[in-house]
Amino acid sequence: ETGVTQTPRHLVMGMTNKKSLKCEQHLGHNAMYWYKQSAKKPLELMFVYNFKEQTENNSVPSRFSPECPNSSHLFLHLHTLQPEDSALYLCASSQEVSGGLSNQPQHFGDGTRLSIL
Amino acid sequence: GQNIDQPTEMTATEGAIVQINCTYQTSGFNGLFWYQQHAGEAPTFLSYNVLDGLEEKGRFSSFLSRSKGYSYLLLKELQMKDSASYLCAVFDSNYQLIWGAGTKLIIKP
Numbered sequence A: 001e002t003g004v005t006q007t008p009r010h011l012v013m014g015m016t017n018k019k020s021l022k023c024e025q026h027l028g029h030n031a032m033y034w035y036k037q038s039a040k041k042p043l044e045l046m047f048v049y050n051f052k053e054q055t056e057n058n059s060v061p062s063r064f065s066p067e068c069p070n071s072s073h074l075f076l077h078l079h080t081l082q083p084e085d086s087a088l089y090l091c092a093s094s095q096e097v098s099g100g101l102s103n104q105p106q107h108f109g110d111g112t113r114l115s116i117l
Numbered sequence B: 001g002q003n004i005d006q007p008t009e010m011t012a013t014e015g016a017i018v019q020i021n022c023t024y025q026t027s028g029f030n031g032l033f034w035y036q037q038h039a040g041e042a043p044t045f046l047s048y049n050v051l052d053g054l055e056e057k058g059r060f061s062s063f064l065s066r067s068k069g070y071s072y073l074l075l076k077e078l079q080m081k082d083s084a085s086y087l088c089a090v091f092d093s094n095y096q097l098i099w100g101a102g103t104k105l106i107i108k109p
Helices: none
Strands: A004-007 A010-013 A018-025 A031-037 A044-050 A053-057 A064-070 A073-079 A087-094 A112-116 B003-005 B009-013 B018-025 B032-037 B044-049 B053-057 B060-065 B070-075 B084-091 B097-099 B103-108
Touching: A004 A087, A010 A018, A018 A031, A018 A087, A031 A073, A044 A064, A044 A073, B003 B084, B003 B097, B009 B018, B018 B032, B018 B084, B018 B103, B032 B060, B032 B070, B044 B053, B044 B060, B044 B070, B070 B084
Parallel strands: A010 A112, B009 B103
Antiparallel strands: A004 A018, A018 A073, A031 A044, A031 A087, A044 A053, A064 A073, A087 A112, B003 B018, B018 B070, B032 B044, B032 B084, B053 B060, B060 B070, B084 B097, B084 B103
């Protein structure tokens, strides 16, 4: 148990579907992250929320839409995805200081394995 | 550009010692992390180095040389449960976390 829970664990969807990934952290952290993990590639940072404000959007296509209603919950809304979007999507959290300059480790959930048909 | 290099895959024998290397080229340096990731599971934090030298935590140790842009993770008395991927990540000058692609470690009996 890492303190970060992601649902669902597996998701298969067609390119025209709309679905959402959910992440919840029970660690009292104030920053949350979405990453994409593809086989044999480095983790790709997608979005960062620090104190509920989005501070990072790494040129992610608009078919991915994040939502952070509070410091414990993070969503990733998906629509009209492409086959190359099939990957493991990881959520992480950390305790950051105001201004975002902190060396605290990130704590990860088990991820959602997404397959696009 | 920023880059982290680590071997793609390594094989070692149960009970032995293995060293996983990581070299980095980043714009600034604010610390280096090692994470362990079992297949289908979350990456879990192993160690953090910001000063040169060796940090020991039980069977695992992590070394850093900032002048050489180099780190290694040393695993002693290998157990079958150590079969996993090991991820190296570096904080650059803006505290952006730069990740390596990971090293898959296979432990054989």
